[in-house]
Amino acid sequence: MKKMIEKITQFRDERGWLPFHNEKDLAISISLEANELLENFQWKSSEEAVASSAENIKEEMADVLIYLLQLADKMGIDLEEVFKKMEKNASKYPINN
Amino acid sequence: MKKMIEKITQFRDERGWLPFHNEKDLAISISLEANELLENFQWKSSEEAVASSAENIKEEMADVLIYLLQLADKMGIDLEEVFKKMEKNASKYPINN
Amino acid sequence: MKKMIEKITQFRDERGWLPFHNEKDLAISISLEANELLENFQWKSSEEAVASSAENIKEEMADVLIYLLQLADKMGIDLEEVFKKMEKNASKYPINN
Amino acid sequence: MKKMIEKITQFRDERGWLPFHNEKDLAISISLEANELLENFQWKSSEEAVASSAENIKEEMADVLIYLLQLADKMGIDLEEVFKKMEKNASKYPINN
Numbered sequence: 001m002k003k004m005i006e007k008i009t010q011f012r013d014e015r016g017w018l019p020f021h022n023e024k025d026l027a028i029s030i031s032l033e034a035n036e037l038l039e040n041f042q043w044k045s046s047e048e049a050v051a052s053s054a055e056n057i058k059e060e061m062a063d064v065l066i067y068l069l070q071l072a073d074k075m076g077i078d079l080e081e082v083f084k085k086m087e088k089n090a091s092k093y094p095i096n097n
Numbered sequence: 098m099k100k101m102i103e104k105i106t107q108f109r110d111e112r113g114w115l116p117f118h119n120e121k122d123l124a125i126s127i128s129l130e131a132n133e134l135l136e137n138f139q140w141k142s143s144e145e146a147v148a149s150s151a152e153n154i155k156e157e158m159a160d161v162l163i164y165l166l167q168l169a170d171k172m173g174i175d176l177e178e179v180f181k182k183m184e185k186n187a188s189k190y191p192i193n194n
Numbered sequence: 195m196k197k198m199i200e201k202i203t204q205f206r207d208e209r210g211w212l213p214f215h216n217e218k219d220l221a222i223s224i225s226l227e228a229n230e231l232l233e234n235f236q237w238k239s240s241e242e243a244v245a246s247s248a249e250n251i252k253e254e255m256a257d258v259l260i261y262l263l264q265l266a267d268k269m270g271i272d273l274e275e276v277f278k279k280m281e282k283n284a285s286k287y288p289i290n291n
Numbered sequence: 292m293k294k295m296i297e298k299i300t301q302f303r304d305e306r307g308w309l310p311f312h313n314e315k316d317l318a319i320s321i322s323l324e325a326n327e328l329l330e331n332f333q334w335k336s337s338e339e340a341v342a343s344s345a346e347n348i349k350e351e352m353a354d355v356l357i358y359l360l361q362l363a364d365k366m367g368i369d370l371e372e373v374f375k376k377m378e379k380n381a382s383k384y385p386i387n388n
Contacts, residue, residue: 001098004180011187023143023154025237027135030161031322032236034131035229038124042226043219046120050172057120057172061165062179064127068161075147075154082159083101090108122334128225129333132326139323140316195292198374205381217337217348221329224355228325232318240314244366251314251366256373258321258359262352269341269348276353277295284302 001080005069012070026071033063098177102166109167123168130160195274199263206264220265227257292371296360303361317362324354 012018037060040053050057072079109115134157137150147154169176206212231254234247243251266273303309328351331344341348363370 004177007180007184011184020237023147024138024141025143027131027138027154028232028236028319031128031131031135032229032233034124034128034161035226038128038222039226041121041124042222043214044121046122050120054172057124058174058179059183061169061174062176062183064131064161064165065176065180068158068165072158075151077155077158079159079162080101082155083104083162086156086159087104087108117334125222125329125333129326129330132323135319136323139319140311198371201374201378205378217341218332218335219337221325221332221348225322225325225329228318228322228355232322235315235318238315240316244314248366251318252368252373253377255359255363255368256370256377258325258355259370259374262355262359266352269345271349271352273353273356274295276349277298277356280350280353281298281302 001069004065005073008066008069009073021070021074023071023074026067026074029067030064030071033060033067036060037064098166101162102170105163105166106170118167118171120168120171123164123171126164127161127168130157130164133157134161195263198259199267202260202263203267215264215268217265217268220261220268223261224258224265227254227261230254231258292360295356296364299357299360300364312361312365314362314365317358317365320358321355321362324351324358327351328355 012021037057040057040060041049044052068079071077109118134154137154137157138146141149165176168174206215231251234251234254235243238246262273265271303312328348331348331351332340335343359370362368
């Protein structure tokens, strides 16, 4: 994941986008990309959507991830660390819930 | 990232959630979590939101990632591969765009 | 509002769309249109967005409303009635909250 | 619809909310409420969601409408006018599309 972040921030910096990348607009962007992903499933069953739009689904998923990693980078967040902490909290709850 | 996916799918399977995890509802879930993330920024500047809600922002970001990785696992997608392909395409375009 | 609903359902029925219009996909559609509306504000201040995209903002707002009224029609909901009920509840709370 | 807008703006002004109501945050709010509406359908069929959550669905729909009307009021937009214009455009296209 670190390598992806490096590539993304390099791509961003080569284009001079950093000054525009405030946290609020990055959060908006994540919602926008999540809905472009979701659009592939509008009026369709999961099976129909996957059969007809797998390529676009993949790319929109990558777009969500790219904005997510940019927000993480901007805020100095290590998402794998956050995940580990949440995992530890979850382990306190028994499985049969 | 592979280790995260392993942990997430283990957590899911221990709870017997897999049968409910169709692609369409996972895509819906990504939009829902993206909006719970965005809610931290409602009526606030980036600075105000980060100052008051950094912890919740982190957790909602991890939630987006968790559903994203579950959808990737369900569809047999390697997001890092998709990312590399998109990167290659991007590199065809000059930087000064 | 009733006249709008009539026009919308007539438009829908002339095209034979009713069988596809289940409540879940209509709810998805409202989120999709809300995000197409929101896209006009990405990387922009309110002022910049309104100055550059007022026409598109209007149309996306109408799209949100159209899907909202279709879901209301499908579920037999009178949104003005719901609004009145919520208003009554709100009036129980003092203004200085 | 005009009466609803009057009530909503009165409610808003009694609470002194107008200064916070910029267009960008109102657009964000519409997406947030649309996703609270959508949450009722997560992991459920339309039938299951309507059977278990009709009341909440109604209220979230009213919330989407309330923010939509506030954005329309803020921007001086008459949504019924926009709708009529879109309807006129649509009527140019034959039905069998």
